[in-house]
Amino acid sequence: MLLTLSLVLLLLHFVTKKGGGNSVPNVWQSLVELIYDFMLNLVNEQIGGLSGNVKQKFFPCILVTFTFLLFRNLQGMIPYSFTVTSHFLITLGLLFSIFIGITIVGFQRNGLHFLSFSLPTTVPLPLAPFLVLLELIPHCFRALRSGIRLFANMMAGHSSVKILSGFTWTMLCMNDLLYFIGDLGPLFIVLALTGLELGVAILQAYVFTILICIYLNDAINLHQNSFLFIIERKRGIYA
């Protein structure tokens, strides 16, 4: 983890020294700008409907989360390397911190109206207490689900590649022509699985980040459209 952290910091430092890089970007600057732009679009799109400084308030946290997950997932694809996110503690710790932060932000921004998130507008009133109480359980499980998804994807991918490559190596070491020719099957499966793993590594970072953006959106704009500034107008301030 420390290795990846230092690599990312080195990359960002070399790109942004001398006052911000060139106007015509070279390869490394393109990479960093790609990640930055991608996250900027994501945050603008998801947490929409409010004034500009609210979106930019959450942008650094989400950018750091995405870069963290992307580089640590990709680091696991290097042979003989250590995948940090395939340990349950890391993803669960990250997720709990972020989720508690989102809940605190929701309560801070909306007061007790935050509980109205679990009650859609067209629900008859006697049903309301049961619905609010029952909604708290899926709300907590949402946090756990994202962490388990990331952990399970990484662990399952690495486990399958390891098991199949053990199979391939054993077939390769048997001194028989039939085994050598039959080795091509597991070899191609390992190749395909490694390609899939690379895709899954990038994808899981993206899915984690977009789900955090969606939860943030739910916590800040409670069920309202981005075109209705109801609560903002009621309070009279632009947060």
Added chain:
Amino acid sequence: MIYSVMLEGAKSMGAGAATIASAGAAIGIGNVFSSSIHSVARNPSLAKQLFGYAILSFALTKLSHCVCVCVCVCVCVCVIYIYIYIYKTKYPNELKTLKFP
């Protein structure tokens, strides 16, 4: 730790049974991409955004397959030993072991 041939057999059977759950995951992923093809055929001008949705849905659906693999690894590594440990602490004087010739 107890080791016996019956134990290894039981672990293999458990792992094999746990693999059946991947069928549901495969059907789900095929469903996702089938819907993606249908939607692109209806409205090819939105192809990029629809592709983004398809990839997002694929990542979310892959969860069931990954949980299946995790359960399989759990069965092979830890469940049976936990069961034996609980059995031994519950009945410490039992001489019956799982050893078979």
